[in-house]
Amino acid sequence: MKIKINFGSRDGYLDPGTGNALFAALFGILGSIAFFAKNIFYSIKELITGKKQEVFKSDLAIFSEGKIYWIYFKDVVEELIKRKIKFTYYTMDINDPALDLHDFGNENEDFSIFKVKFVGSGNKGYSEISNLKEKNILATSPNIGSQGYPIKKPKNCENLIHIFHATGMGYKKGGLDNYDTILLHQSDFANLFKNKKVVNAGLPYLDTLIENAKALQNKTDGKTILIASTWGSGGILKIYGSKFILDLANAGYNVIVRPHPYSYVCEKDFIENLQKELPNISFNTEINNLSVLSKADILISELSGVRLDFYLAFKRPVISLESGKRDEWEHDEWSVDISKHIGIFVKKEDVENLPQIVKNISQRKLIDENSILLNIGKSKIAIADYLGSLKTPD
Numbered sequence: 001m002k003i004k005i006n007f008g009s010r011d012g013y014l015d016p017g018t019g020n021a022l023f024a025a026l027f028g029i030l031g032s033i034a035f036f037a038k039n040i041f042y043s044i045k046e047l048i049t050g051k052k053q054e055v056f057k058s059d060l061a062i063f064s065e066g067k068i069y070w071i072y073f074k075d076v077v078e079e080l081i082k083r084k085i086k087f088t089y090y091t092m093d094i095n096d097p098a099l100d101l102h103d104f105g106n107e108n109e110d111f112s113i114f115k116v117k118f119v120g121s122g123n124k125g126y127s128e129i130s131n132l133k134e135k136n137i138l139a140t141s142p143n144i145g146s147q148g149y150p151i152k153k154p155k156n157c158e159n160l161i162h163i164f165h166a167t168g169m170g171y172k173k174g175g176l177d178n179y180d181t182i183l184l185h186q187s188d189f190a191n192l193f194k195n196k197k198v199v200n201a202g203l204p205y206l207d208t209l210i211e212n213a214k215a216l217q218n219k220t221d222g223k224t225i226l227i228a229s230t231w232g233s234g235g236i237l238k239i240y241g242s243k244f245i246l247d248l249a250n251a252g253y254n255v256i257v258r259p260h261p262y263s264y265v266c267e268k269d270f271i272e273n274l275q276k277e278l279p280n281i282s283f284n285t286e287i288n289n290l291s292v293l294s295k296a297d298i299l300i301s302e303l304s305g306v307r308l309d310f311y312l313a314f315k316r317p318v319i320s321l322e323s324g325k326r327d328e329w330e331h332d333e334w335s336v337d338i339s340k341h342i343g344i345f346v347k348k349e350d351v352e353n354l355p356q357i358v359k360n361i362s363q364r365k366l367i368d369e370n371s372i373l374l375n376i377g378k379s380k381i382a383i384a385d386y387l388g389s390l391k392t393p394d
Helices: 017-049 067-085 122-129 188-192 204-214 238-239 241-252 267-275 288-296 308-312 332-342 347-361 379-389
Strands: 002-005 010-014 058-064 087-093 114-118 136-139 159-163 181-186 197-200 224-229 254-259 296-299 318-321 343-346
Touching: 017 318, 058 067, 067 114, 067 159, 067 204, 067 379, 181 188, 188 197, 197 379, 204 238, 204 288, 204 308, 204 379, 224 238, 224 288, 224 308, 238 267, 238 318, 241 254, 241 347, 254 288, 288 308, 296 332, 308 318, 308 332, 318 332, 318 347, 332 343, 343 347
Parallel strands: 058 087, 058 136, 087 114, 136 159, 159 181, 181 197, 224 254, 224 296, 296 318, 318 343
Antiparallel strands: 002 010
């Protein structure tokens, strides 16, 4: 699709990538205007009424790098507000949905329970987060405080709390070294964090995914295969190219390819060439992957977190393709081991046999979901219980 622009007697066109970039910039500007307008509104209100907002104090902070991480915090934030547990939410993204939590048009808005603050992007945001004053900070970003990472662990922070944003443990080695508390979603991980406090929590975003999956029609055609690949050299699209996809299509399967969204940015030429090699194959580009996951009978991926999303939401088998040893990643062996319980792990030399492997996979006995994920449907409650137990000022 092209975006048409009329310049009087001349027509100009923007390619989709440029169009998306312009719209993103426009929305960013509008978001900034709206945010600062809210601040001006309250400044004027204080002058007219003579009433100043009380200084907000809390020893609990939530840090988010941006709006794409809102799904990992949303349910927890709503539960904290419901329980009137005080916290401050810091974001580096002016378009973070968290900034809409306050109803700035309501004169009775209660700002005594929580506060949402945009700290700025880039170096300004990194500096602000590195100097937070709260003693307890919940974050999902690995590598905080690691050498070379722009965000330092704040000096006042006594309890840096990690909430996972995927089911696996595909973090770079040392990525969680500076965290004090780990909110576990898989009981087998407890022995990996012997020197840290661990809390059996679960994953709120997966609870929502599982619940939303129940509302779908959830009917498939019995022959649809979804190929979901991460971006970069470790992705199965880069490793195996188009041949295994064509083999599956020629065997009569309905194949859908879903590259990682970032692939369209960092390896755009590669994806475009792959699409040319596969003119009759559907490429999925939806932001939300739930719809396309629901259509698949089988998922094929590398050692990616999407495998557990698919399995837990729809209880359908997964084929995990070998993608090479990732020495820089921590606890990668778990990702390989779980492959055998949610489907099958296929080594590189066996990828040419995928059509037959797909045909036989329905015969495998799969693991119970409760053996994979803790507190299914109750993770936000478990997390709020823990955060509520932390001491905060009155």
